[in-house]
Amino acid sequence: MGKEGHAVVTEGLVKVYGNSVRALDGVSIEVRRGEVFALLGPNGAGKTTLVEILLTLRKPTSGRAYVLGEDVLGGRGRSVVRKRVGAILQESESFDLLTVRETLRLYGRLYGADARRAEELMELLDLREHADRPYGKLSGGLRRRVLLAAALINDPELVFLDEPTTGLDPGSRRDVWSVLKRMRREGVTVFLTTHYMEEAEALADRVGIIVNGKMVAIGSPGELAEKYGGSKTIRVSGIRPEVAERLQRELGGARIENGELVWVASNQTEVNRIVQAVITASPEAVFSVRNPGLEEVFLRLTGRRITEEGGIA
Amino acid sequence: MRRSLAFSSAVAREWMRSKTSVFWSVAFPLILLLVFGAAFGDIRVQTYPLLVVNEDLDYSGRPTGLSTALVNAINSTGIVEVRLAESGHSIEDVMRERGIYRALVIRRGFEEELLRASVAGRVDVLVSTLEYIVATYGNRTPPEDRSRIESGISALKTLRSNFSSDAVKVIYVRDPNDQPSSAVEGVIRSVLQAFNLRLLGANETLSLSTSDLAFRRTRPIDLYLPGVLTAFVMTNGVLGTSSALAEMRRSRLLRRLAITPLRLSELLTGLVLVQVLMTSVLSALLVAVGWAVFRSSFSLGPVAVALILVDSLLFSSLGLLIGSALKEVEAVNAASSVVVFPMMFLSGAFWPLEFAPPFMRTIASLTPLYYFVEGLRAAGVYGDLGPSLTAFSIGLAAFPVLLLAGSRLLERELAE
Numbered sequence: 001m002g003k004e005g006h007a008v009v010t011e012g013l014v015k016v017y018g019n020s021v022r023a024l025d026g027v028s029i030e031v032r033r034g035e036v037f038a039l040l041g042p043n044g045a046g047k048t049t050l051v052e053i054l055l056t057l058r059k060p061t062s063g064r065a066y067v068l069g070e071d072v073l074g075g076r077g078r079s080v081v082r083k084r085v086g087a088i089l090q091e092s093e094s095f096d097l098l099t100v101r102e103t104l105r106l107y108g109r110l111y112g113a114d115a116r117r118a119e120e121l122m123e124l125l126d127l128r129e130h131a132d133r134p135y136g137k138l139s140g141g142l143r144r145r146v147l148l149a150a151a152l153i154n155d156p157e158l159v160f161l162d163e164p165t166t167g168l169d170p171g172s173r174r175d176v177w178s179v180l181k182r183m184r185r186e187g188v189t190v191f192l193t194t195h196y197m198e199e200a201e202a203l204a205d206r207v208g209i210i211v212n213g214k215m216v217a218i219g220s221p222g223e224l225a226e227k228y229g230g231s232k233t234i235r236v237s238g239i240r241p242e243v244a245e246r247l248q249r250e251l252g253g254a255r256i257e258n259g260e261l262v263w264v265a266s267n268q269t270e271v272n273r274i275v276q277a278v279i280t281a282s283p284e285a286v287f288s289v290r291n292p293g294l295e296e297v298f299l300r301l302t303g304r305r306i307t308e309e310g311g312i313a
Numbered sequence: 314m315r316r317s318l319a320f321s322s323a324v325a326r327e328w329m330r331s332k333t334s335v336f337w338s339v340a341f342p343l344i345l346l347l348v349f350g351a352a353f354g355d356i357r358v359q360t361y362p363l364l365v366v367n368e369d370l371d372y373s374g375r376p377t378g379l380s381t382a383l384v385n386a387i388n389s390t391g392i393v394e395v396r397l398a399e400s401g402h403s404i405e406d407v408m409r410e411r412g413i414y415r416a417l418v419i420r421r422g423f424e425e426e427l428l429r430a431s432v433a434g435r436v437d438v439l440v441s442t443l444e445y446i447v448a449t450y451g452n453r454t455p456p457e458d459r460s461r462i463e464s465g466i467s468a469l470k471t472l473r474s475n476f477s478s479d480a481v482k483v484i485y486v487r488d489p490n491d492q493p494s495s496a497v498e499g500v501i502r503s504v505l506q507a508f509n510l511r512l513l514g515a516n517e518t519l520s521l522s523t524s525d526l527a528f529r530r531t532r533p534i535d536l537y538l539p540g541v542l543t544a545f546v547m548t549n550g551v552l553g554t555s556s557a558l559a560e561m562r563r564s565r566l567l568r569r570l571a572i573t574p575l576r577l578s579e580l581l582t583g584l585v586l587v588q589v590l591m592t593s594v595l596s597a598l599l600v601a602v603g604w605a606v607f608r609s610s611f612s613l614g615p616v617a618v619a620l621i622l623v624d625s626l627l628f629s630s631l632g633l634l635i636g637s638a639l640k641e642v643e644a645v646n647a648a649s650s651v652v653v654f655p656m657m658f659l660s661g662a663f664w665p666l667e668f669a670p671p672f673m674r675t676i677a678s679l680t681p682l683y684y685f686v687e688g689l690r691a692a693g694v695y696g697d698l699g700p701s702l703t704a705f706s707i708g709l710a711a712f713p714v715l716l717l718a719g720s721r722l723l724e725r726e727l728a729e
Contacts, residue, residue, distance in 0.1 A: 055572050059728055082574045089572075092565035095323055097330040102323070109319035110573045134330075 006066070007031045007158045007189040008054060013063035015049050015213075023049040024060070025213035031206075033157075036180065036190040038204035040197070040294065043310040046213040047193035048090050051162045054191070055089075056081050068157060083111070086151035090162040090193075093143070096136030100127055100146050103135050104153060111154040121149040125179055141172025148179055158189045165199060166310070177202060195310035197294040207294065209301060216301050221294060228300050229292025232271055236261040239282040247281055316575045321583035324557060325590060338553065339595055342545040346538065346599055349663070350607050353533045360394045361493045363387070363501075364408060364416035368400040369423035377424035383483070386504045387417070393500050404486055414488035415497050426481045431512040433476035440469050531610070531694060538603040538611045539689040540662035545599075546592050546621055547628045547682050548653050552646075553591065554584050554632030559645035562636075571727045581720055585629045592625040610694065617693040620701050623708035624685045630715035637722035656680045661687075681707050 008031035015024040023046045031037040039047050052058040054067055056078045068084055070077040094103050104118035122128045125145045130138060135146060144164055151159050161180070165173040173196075180203050183190060194200055200207045201221050208218040217224055237260045239247075244261055248254045251274060254261050261278075265271045271289060278285050299305055304312045328334050365387075369380040376384070388395040398407045404416055443466050451459055485501060487494035561567040570580060596613065603609035613621075632649065639645045657663075659673070660682035666674050677683045685708070688701030 052568075057568055057571060057727060081572055085572070087569070087572055089565050089569050092569045094564070094566060094569075095327045097327045098323060102326065106319055106323045107573065110316050110570075110575050112315075112574070 005033070005069075007033045007035075007068060008037075008191060009064075009066040010050070010054075011064045013050065013053065013065055014061045015046070015053065015058065016061045023213050024053075024063075026063070027210070027213070027215050028063075029208055029215060029218060031189065031191055033189050034187045035205040036184050036192060036203050038200035038207045039191070039193040039210055040195070040200045040207050040298070041193075041210035042195055042306045042312045045210045047210060048162055049213075050210075051087075051089075051160050051191070051193055054081075055085070055087055055160060083154065084156055085158050085160065086154060086156035087160040088144070088147045088151050088162060088164050090166070092147065094135050094147065094150070097134050099132050099134055100138070101131040103146060104149055107150040107153045113153050113155075117153055117155070118149075121152055124182075125149050139172065140168050141175050144168065144172070144176050145179065148176065152183075152188075156188070158191065159183070161190060161192045163193055163195070165194070165196065173199070195306050197298065197306065201294050209294075209298060211302055217297070222291070224294065224297045225291045226268070228297045230296055230300055231264045231266050232268075232292065233290040234263045234265060234271060234274055235288045235290075236263075236278050236285050238284055238286040239278070243282045247278060251277055314579075317579035317583045317586065320570070320575055320580060321586040321590075324583060324587045328553075328557075328587060328591070334553070338545075338549045338591060339598065342541055342595060343598060343602055346541050346602060347606065349537060349541070350534050350603070350609075353537060360392060361415070361497050362396050362413045363393045363497055364398045364404075364411065364413050365395050366398050366400050366404060366407070366416060366418045368421045369419050370421070379424040379427055380419045383419065383423075383504070383508060386508065387501060390500050390504065393497055408486070408488075414491040415494045416486045417501060418484040418486060420482070420484070423481060423483070426477075427512065429476050430479070430481050433473060434509075434512065436469055436473040436476070440466055440473065443469075532607075534603065534607040534609045535611050535694045536665065536690055537663070538599060538607075538609050539617075539693050540686050542596055542599050542621065543624055543682065543685045543689050544657045544660070544662035545595060546624045547685070548657060549591055549595065550588050550625050550628030550630075551632040551635065551653050552649050553588055554629045555636035555645050555649045556642070557584060557587075558633065558636030559639070559642040562640065563642050567723075568727065577720060577724055577727070581633060581716065581723075584633065585626065585716075588629040588632075589622060589625050592621060596621050612693055614692065614696070616698055616701055617689055620685065620689050620692060620704055623705055623712070624689075626712045627681065627708040627715070630712045630719065633719035634715045634722070637719040637726070640726075656682045659683075681711070 008029065010027055010029050013024050013027040014022070016022050025046075027046070027050060029037075039050065041047050049058060053060050053065055054072060056072050059073065065072045067077060068080050070080045072078070072081065095106075098106065100122065101118060104121060105115060107113075108115060108118050122131055125148060127142070127145055127149060130142060135143065138146065148161075148164070151161070164180075165176050168176065177199070180190060180192070184203070184205075190203075192200075192203065204221065206218065206220050207224060209216050209224075217228060219227065235257075236244075236247075239261070244256070247261065248256075251263070254263050256262070263274050265274060275287060275289075278287070295305065302312075307313050328338075365384055367376045367380050367384060369377045371377050384395055384397075387393050396411070396413060398404075398411070398416070404418060408414055408416055443462060447454075447459065447462055447466075454462075483501075483505070485498055487498070558567070561570075571577070596618075600609075600611065600613050603611060631652070635648050635652070636645050639648055659676050660680045661669070661677050662682065666677050669677070681704075684700070684704040688704035691697040691700040
């Protein structure tokens, strides 16, 4: 698939601030049309720099970047970004004293959109009852929903969401997720940056992990878990005690936790072997296999964890 | 243009709903106009109170005719307002008690001494006149006539020796720290001079004739109003635009708008349009209040309106440049204040520079606001377009340069 077939393509993108701060160090990614792509990384990893280059707000030191098939360094690229792309920038806000309706109508007028589009989006994002409240008086979650509505006002083909849920309480975060899931169902391409593992896992079709300006892994959450996640946990319940004792003896490595047999398998082959043996011994057994999450993937790739605040521990 | 109007409409709404912005941009200039207008709006001729202690009483205890005439003459100048004080108390105590730090004391025997002195004076004049005639025309006068005149002079000199030639004194008591006391002293001296002439029966041979030629009734409020208007158009332009830009940068709204179809030129035009709108509202309100409350004769003719618009354009552009050059809200506000407030007070917007020391006038002439103040006063009060030409030249030359420089800086910031 060429550049035209992708929503976003970057090739060896480098951005150096001043003489020494290397925010991006040869980043190459491809984001397919219609997918939700999550760029996962701690604070300072280069996520916002990458998004701002793609939105033509920054110039790369070297490398190329294409959005909807157009080079972002060219005039056409700027024009494409301004007309066919939507965005929520990190920590961005709007006019405090304009109401929700006025805010959306302002963005609508900037894009030449029909006034009905603002009403539609308020309906879609459950903002109708807040339509006449000033933006500055809304809760953090509602503000993000307004910004999301503003990002969608031009019916964009691609939406950039830079840390859209940072600083929100869990309830507000889930509200935003439900809107993003709806967008995914409608086929909008979403380029999301986040430092929340569960957000990337819950929303993304594919995840790119970025650390210190370098892409360290790209793939679907399953692929990443498979490739970098390490061990899987198999829990078995609903079998007779003597069968459990026999399986423990024959397969080895099992422990009993809260009446369940628990194995830790290092790969899928081992998982298959254990599952096969248990089914043979006790067809009525109940299984659960927990794949490693992105947290384990990140830990194995970097040897560190991302904290709730986005730092590295 | 459609996008620019949409943006300026949003900025204008935001501004109108901010009580702080409306207070400082509109209410505060109006309050200032009302307060200063009430204080200096209609200055009449200043009168100064003068305590008069008249000790020269007749046998019935009433002030003598001549002392009363002197007091009335001083009071009728229109500059000094006589406040009579009873005699018999310490003059110092009376001055302190009544808070008037200048007093005239007319001593007992004033009238009598004055009459005597006036007779002596008149005889002196007569003798002097006769001696002049004898000295000048004596050779042509028959000897018997000349002898009669000389004996007459001799009789007059004998009569004159019965009258004292000492000047009658009234006492002026004053506090040297009291500034108006010198002016009051001058008034009293003039009155005494006129009194002397009258007592001698002499006419003024040299007099000053005053001719009033009122081209137009200009009062302080007429000059103050355009000063306030120009100054606040300037402060609103610089502070309003720079802080709006700084706030949009802080909330990252500037970057958000930069990725919409709104062009940078449209964004800047929108910000300037809002200033022009606010300037129009402020100008109309100030002029309306000036006329309604103080009957100011300042008028908003086409040249005055154009000058106000150029004033707004110039200083909004300066605000854009400051807002573009500095990144932090605090730095932008501090820099704008450093530019605005000294210029406001040094330009002569609030007081006439005629009374300022020369170095202040030199400093004022270095501020662009000075030319707008002078231009608007000349155009709106005297209908004189000359001074506004300098302001137009400065404004129209500097405005595009500032706007371009600000826009270049922003452009660079939004595509680092």
